[in-house]
Amino acid sequence: MEEVYEFLKKCGVFYLATAEGDQPRVRPFGVVDIFENKLYIQTGKSKNVSKQMSANPKVEICGMAEGKWIRIEAKAIEDDRVEARQHFLDSNPRLKGRYSADDGNCEVLFLKDAVATIYSYTEPPVVIKF
Secondary structure (H helix, E strand, C coil): CHHHHHHHHHHCCEEEEEEECCEEEEEEECCCEEECCEEEEEEECCCHHHHHHHHCCEEEEEEEECCEEEEEEEEEEEECCHHHHHHHHHHCHHHCCCCCCCCCCEEEEEEEEEEEEEEECCCCCEEEEC
16 A cells, blocks of 8 residues: 555646546546554545535545556445544645535545546556555
8 A cells, every 4th residue: 555655646647537427527636644553535525526525435546757657446435524634634734725525515435335446658567455
């Protein structure tokens, strides 16, 4: 999981895919965190992406860095504890101007049953499950 976290940090921007009915939806994300040995992402509850993950928690994440790319399949599970939201915001201070841990909008989700595959044109794929 640490390797996946570091890879996503190197990406800077990575892309999260959800489903809305039968229509895929993809958008850029740029923050991740590890809390209590789980990999987390963050969004706002007012956003469509939150509603989509609530209706169908299956997501895919894709990003590219240093000539390699990653694809992660997982379920995004909300962690509604203020401690988890505060840890995420403390780890990603650029979000503090838009969110606070108790604003009713900040949402953090951990990746469950995740399978990450790191690909390269010159090396065999590396599969990481967490």
